[in-house]
Amino acid sequence: MTMANCPRCKKLFPKVYDPICEECAKEEEKLFRTVVDYLRDNPSATVGEVSDATGATAKKILGYLRDGRISISTPELNCRGCGTKIASGNFCDTCAVQNQKDLDELGIKDPDAPKARPKPAPTGPKKVVMHTRSRGGK
Ligand SMILES: [Zn+2]
Numbered sequence: 001m002t003m004a005n006c007p008r009c010k011k012l013f014p015k016v017y018d019p020i021c022e023e024c025a026k027e028e029e030k031l032f033r034t035v036v037d038y039l040r041d042n043p044s045a046t047v048g049e050v051s052d053a054t055g056a057t058a059k060k061i062l063g064y065l066r067d068g069r070i071s072i073s074t075p076e077l078n079c080r081g082c083g084t085k086i087a088s089g090n091f092c093d094t095c096a097v098q099n100q101k102d103l104d105e106l107g108i109k110d111p112d113a114p115k116a117r118p119k120p121a122p123t124g125p126k127k128v129v130m131h132t133r134s135r136g137g138k
């Protein structure tokens, strides 16, 4: 059995499934449920309002959004591709489609591959460095 220190309460616990201890996992789950319940009743709440009402930190709520575990009708996240406001996940629909296309072309299946950001690549003259190996000679 692997023992690990819970990153949340610093307690030593037998690490099985969760990266945090059972008690903290329960607490986290409870908090998550609270957020979900609150959003069900207040679908137009902003992250700030959810945070105030549930006690979950804004960072945590944004984490839920990034993970796609919750969605919020007020876009609070920025698309990682083009920076447009999105309600959940990492990319706007346009970029998600584009990313998928790029990935398909490359034959990569990982949607989180760090290839998504359209960046003007500096295309300077390619430098060909010739290494003349002087090994063995005198
Ligand atoms: Zn813990």
Ligand SMILES: [Zn+2]
Pocket: 079, 080, 081, 082, 083, 084, 091, 092, 093, 094, 095, 096
């Ligand atoms: Zn985008």
